[in-house]
Amino acid sequence: MSKTLGQPIGQKRLTNVAVVRLKKRGNRFEIACYKNKVLSWRSGVEKDLDEVLQSQTVYTNVSKGVLAKTKDLIAAFATDDQTKVCLEILEKGELQVAGKERESQLSSQFRDIATIVMQKTINPETQRPYTISMIERLMHEIHFAVDPHSSSKKQALEVIRKLQQHFPIKRSPMRLKLTVPVQNCSSLLEKLNGWNACIVSKDKSETQLSTVSEMDPGLFRECDSLVRNLQGRLEILAESVHAEGDACMDQYHEHDDMPLQTMKTSSSTESSQSQSATEYKGSIDPVLQLSEKLQKQNISTGSCGRNPEGEGKQTKCNTCNALVGDSKQYREHCKSEWHKHNLKRKTRKLPPLAAEECLAEMDMDDSKSDLKDYSF
Numbered sequence: 001m002s003k004t005l006g007q008p009i010g011q012k013r014l015t016n017v018a019v020v021r022l023k024k025r026g027n028r029f030e031i032a033c034y035k036n037k038v039l040s041w042r043s044g045v046e047k048d049l050d051e052v053l054q055s056q057t058v059y060t061n062v063s064k065g066v067l068a069k070t071k072d073l074i075a076a077f078a079t080d081d082q083t084k085v086c087l088e089i090l091e092k093g094e095l096q097v098a099g100k101e102r103e104s105q106l107s108s109q110f111r112d113i114a115t116i117v118m119q120k121t122i123n124p125e126t127q128r129p130y131t132i133s134m135i136e137r138l139m140h141e142i143h144f145a146v147d148p149h150s151s152s153k154k155q156a157l158e159v160i161r162k163l164q165q166h167f168p169i170k171r172s173p174m175r176l177k178l179t180v181p182v183q184n185c186s187s188l189l190e191k192l193n194g195w196n197a198c199i200v201s202k203d204k205s206e207t208q209l210s211t212v213s214e215m216d217p218g219l220f221r222e223c224d225s226l227v228r229n230l231q232g233r234l235e236i237l238a239e240s241v242h243a244e245g246d247a248c249m250d251q252y253h254e255h256d257d258m259p260l261q262t263m264k265t266s267s268s269t270e271s272s273q274s275q276s277a278t279e280y281k282g283s284i285d286p287v288l289q290l291s292e293k294l295q296k297q298n299i300s301t302g303s304c305g306r307n308p309e310g311e312g313k314q315t316k317c318n319t320c321n322a323l324v325g326d327s328k329q330y331r332e333h334c335k336s337e338w339h340k341h342n343l344k345r346k347t348r349k350l351p352p353l354a355a356e357e358c359l360a361e362m363d364m365d366d367s368k369s370d371l372k373d374y375s376f
Contacts, residue, residue, distance in 0.1 A: 017054055019062045022093035025076040030062045031089050038095050049087070058085050106146045113146065114139060116156035117163075119240055120217070122172040129172070129242055138163055172240040173198070173214040176223065180232030185209035191226055195219050208232075214241055319343055321352045337362065 018033045032054040040046035049056075058068040073080045077088060114135045122129050130138075142162050147155060163169050180188050188209070192199060197215035204210075215223065217239075227234045314323040315330040320342045324333040333339055341362060342352040353361060 017062065019096040020089055020093040021096055022089045025072075027068075027072050027076055028060055029068055029073075029076065029085070029089055029093075030059045031057070031086050031093070032059070032062045033090070038090065041090060049083075052090065053086060056082050056086050058082055058089070102148075106148065109146050109148065109152055110136070110139070112152045113156045113159060116153055117159050120156065120172060121160060121163075121169050122242055124168055124170050127242065130169070138167055138169075142166060171217055172242060174217050174220060174236065175200070175212065175214050175238040175241050176220075177210065177212050177235040177237055178223070178227055178232060179208055179210045179235075180227065180230045181208055182206070184230040184232065188226070188230060188232070191223075195223075212237065319346055319352060322354070 018035045018038055019030050020033055020038060021028060021030045023029075033052050034054060037046055037052045041049075041052045046052055058073060060066045060068050060072075070080045073085055077085050079085065111132075114132055117139075118129055118132050118135050121135075139159060142159075144159055144162070160169070160171065178188060182204070185204070188211070192211070192213055192215075195215055197213045197219075200212040200214060202209070202211045224234050314325060315327060316322070317324050317330065317333060317339065320333075320339055324330050338355050338358045341358050345352060
């Protein structure tokens with residue numbers, strides 16, 4: 001063992017910095033920058049070079065503090081001006097980031113791609129978009145990997161093509177307003193029929209024809225070229241068209257991650273529940289009779305909407321199909337067990353229940369759960 005200890009007294013190590021690396025003429029050149037400033041400089045947000053560079057010095061190895069030789073700078077950049085070389089490396093070099101930063105960037109870009117896919121696609125059965133969590137789950141199932149050097153929109157279009165091969169998903173149509181002279185309207189209508197475009201409205205005057213159509217986004221360029229040749233005008237009304245309904249989406253914040261259930265699944269669940277209730281008929285006989293009576297009863301929507309108390313302005317809950325009072329009372333109603341129970345029934349495509357009926361059904365469910373703890 002050596003009697004002397006070699007200590008790196010003369011070494012200067014730069015750690016915890018963002019390194020931009022550029023290979024040129026067989027040599028590697030690096031500069032030390034502040035974190036999160038390189039991207040701001042390249043996007044034009046940051047203008048002060050001193051706010052980006054920790055030192056206007058060119059290195060061959062930033063972590064060890066090894067400076068670049070002057071002859072290597074002249075051979076590679078034709079100058080030994082440190083500032084000019086730093087600017088070129090900052091513009092053309094490759095940003096070296098740590099593992100956690102790279103993981104954060106990829107996760108953020110993955111979320112951006114999933115958001116674009118959600119905005120551009122719909123479920124062909126319901127004509128409504130999928131949730132962002134479902135899109136991310138489908139992307140994981142096809143083993144999609146983010147390319148940090150490619151744009152999010154380009155990768156989103158590739159994801160849509162891959163998802164269409166395995167899952168029921170399609171591009172949401174664009175809504176366009178097409179205006180052409182009257183003498184060219186027959187050519188336009190014939191082309192729209194060939195594209196299987198949906199004509200929403202049609203307005204014809206003495207001089208021109210104006211139509212509002214929904215078509216596949218892949219036909220946009222061809223449609224634009226056609227309208228130009230017909231001496232017409234094209235306007236984009238909506239880049240993505242989804243089905244509209246009276247359901248308020250903010251009412252589903254507590255159930256947005258609930259898995260979709262088909263009618264077959266719900267019917268089988270109800271049949272299994274009725275079977276289990278029959279097995280324990282001797283114990284929950286009154287509750288079971290009340291439930292059967294409510295199921296046979298024809299629920300009248302008019303009786304649910306009556307408001308015996310006030311004659312002023314009332315707020316109607318579309319989920320429970322009942323008037324619940326003013327806005328403050330409506331907010332309290334949305335927090336009630338009655339509203340939450342009807343929300344669960346709505347996801348299973350079942351009609352809403354009145355407050356008394358809902359209470360009886362919840363009591364029956366509680367009795368069933370209690371009986372599961374006993375064996376007869």
